[in-house]
Amino acid sequence: MADLEAVQEKIRALKxxxxxxxxxxxxxxxxxxxxxxxxEL
Incomplete structure (x- = not known):
């Protein structure tokens, strides 16, 4: 369960x-x- 939460947090950070x-x-x-x-270019 903790692994899933960690992955979800990484997904939120990436988004x-x-x-x-x-x-x-x-x-x-x-x-x-x-x-x-x-x-000007």
Whole structure:
């Protein structure tokens, strides 16, 4: 039972990390497009 809980906790941590990474990628995409449209790339 403890093993299952440990695996579930790791899954929750991975999902949280994935959500954070997704948000950072969205921000990065917006920043790159903004610079591209301003001719700064």
């Amino acid at each position: 949280a990390a994935q959500t954070e990474t997704d948000e950072e990628l969205k921000w990065l995409k917006r920043a790159i497009l903004d610079k591209a449209f301003r001719g």
